[in-house]
Amino acid sequence: MIANTFAFFLALFSSLCAAVPSLEVQGSDFVNPKDGTRFQIVGVAYQPGGSSDYNPGNDPLSNGTTCLRDAALMQRLGVNAIRVYNLDPTINHDLCASIFNAVGIYLLLDVNSPLQGESINRAAPWESYNAVYVNRIFEVVEAFKGYPNTLLFFAGNEVINEQSDSSVPSYMRAVTRDLKNYIAKHSNRTIPVGYSAADVRPLLLDTWNYLQCSLTGDATDPSRVDVFALNSYSWCGDSSFQTSGYDVLVSDFANTSVPVFFSEYGCIQPYPRVFTEVPALYGPLVTPVLSGGIVYEYTQEVSNYGLVTLNDDGSAYLVGDFDTFQKQLNTLSITTLQDTTAQNTTVVPPTCNDSLITTTGTFSKNFTIPAVPSEVQDLLDNGISNPNNGKLVALTVLDVTQTVKSSSGVSITGLKITPLADDESNTPSGQTQPSPSATSSAPAAATTTKKSGAAGLVRNWAGLMAAVAGVMGWLVC
Numbered sequence: 001m002i003a004n005t006f007a008f009f010l011a012l013f014s015s016l017c018a019a020v021p022s023l024e025v026q027g028s029d030f031v032n033p034k035d036g037t038r039f040q041i042v043g044v045a046y047q048p049g050g051s052s053d054y055n056p057g058n059d060p061l062s063n064g065t066t067c068l069r070d071a072a073l074m075q076r077l078g079v080n081a082i083r084v085y086n087l088d089p090t091i092n093h094d095l096c097a098s099i100f101n102a103v104g105i106y107l108l109l110d111v112n113s114p115l116q117g118e119s120i121n122r123a124a125p126w127e128s129y130n131a132v133y134v135n136r137i138f139e140v141v142e143a144f145k146g147y148p149n150t151l152l153f154f155a156g157n158e159v160i161n162e163q164s165d166s167s168v169p170s171y172m173r174a175v176t177r178d179l180k181n182y183i184a185k186h187s188n189r190t191i192p193v194g195y196s197a198a199d200v201r202p203l204l205l206d207t208w209n210y211l212q213c214s215l216t217g218d219a220t221d222p223s224r225v226d227v228f229a230l231n232s233y234s235w236c237g238d239s240s241f242q243t244s245g246y247d248v249l250v251s252d253f254a255n256t257s258v259p260v261f262f263s264e265y266g267c268i269q270p271y272p273r274v275f276t277e278v279p280a281l282y283g284p285l286v287t288p289v290l291s292g293g294i295v296y297e298y299t300q301e302v303s304n305y306g307l308v309t310l311n312d313d314g315s316a317y318l319v320g321d322f323d324t325f326q327k328q329l330n331t332l333s334i335t336t337l338q339d340t341t342a343q344n345t346t347v348v349p350p351t352c353n354d355s356l357i358t359t360t361g362t363f364s365k366n367f368t369i370p371a372v373p374s375e376v377q378d379l380l381d382n383g384i385s386n387p388n389n390g391k392l393v394a395l396t397v398l399d400v401t402q403t404v405k406s407s408s409g410v411s412i413t414g415l416k417i418t419p420l421a422d423d424e425s426n427t428p429s430g431q432t433q434p435s436p437s438a439t440s441s442a443p444a445a446a447t448t449t450k451k452s453g454a455a456g457l458v459r460n461w462a463g464l465m466a467a468v469a470g471v472m473g474w475l476v477c
Contacts, residue, residue: 107144
């Protein structure tokens, strides 16, 4: 009887090991294909050490011990996504990707890096767009396409920054086309490809219109982006919907044919931040148009935007902004965030034409996309050589071993990740950090819940089995 019970629950728990469903882009919404609900990004930028600290052989998703600590803190914080800017596609990311998957956190990944030849040079894009560069970005696809929590790839970040960059937009469409065609041929699922723009007027709207329009008149054009994001720091301090210009953004993007969201936000002036934009960003005036955002940033760097200070010995100390951001997230309606049926799934993209470019500057009105070089076509047809294909792996450790202290200096004890069931993503937990008067055992984070009845019982047993796994060392994937 005991053996049968053990086998039953082990099989049951194994069936729930994938925490997140792979999302789809339908019209201007991110959609959970399992139930048709709309997904809102509640994210944080994750690039410990900044771009200057990136070196081949080491990136933010290469150290499982570090990822376990940070995933546990992010699960408490309440985010459901991270953006990672610089990645080495030749190394193993299985453990980190599996950890973030287990706690219901999606990955938004830039395919470029600051190293020579690993991004499009806006000064001469025709020189940097070559087979060596394209092979590199295809390596990123191969490394991360196997993880269900890979949400999207960014083909570029603030590459189109000047009106004089007249030839850059067409090359961004070429990179987008190549990425999407490679994914279509060499991945078993569609993974969206997008662009992250600087919030610079009037360049922003021209960039959005240029990249979202269709050369074929429908959504099948592979050179149009699947998503469009902007790095916006317009809401500073205790601002308002009108003062910050959020009202203008909502109006400008009201007819978007792709999901639009903030790929960075979190103005640093005045400091400390109050994050009053959070309830606005996820409130009724913004959510009908925008799909959430990524706060900048997780780690404290010299720019002072961090939520957490990380030390060389592996210890971590929460910054006051962590508490403030968490408190704002705790005010949000989970139903509004994740349980609303997607409404904008059949939006038709505009057909590319000169009238979409509205400024009087030199922004390109040329929608002729650079042809695919023969060497790149070979990569598209046959795939890259020796791809490093990532896959989810079993987790045998759930507990964080490093010292972690709250912003008040109190040690956070019992910190661990809590694996979620297969239809759940992470959501704000409602908890706060320990006060100076006591230490704290980390309670389980709240999650989206889409099951009831017997299925709800399965979810509860999954939570119990996760707890047992932490004690017994059973495998949790």
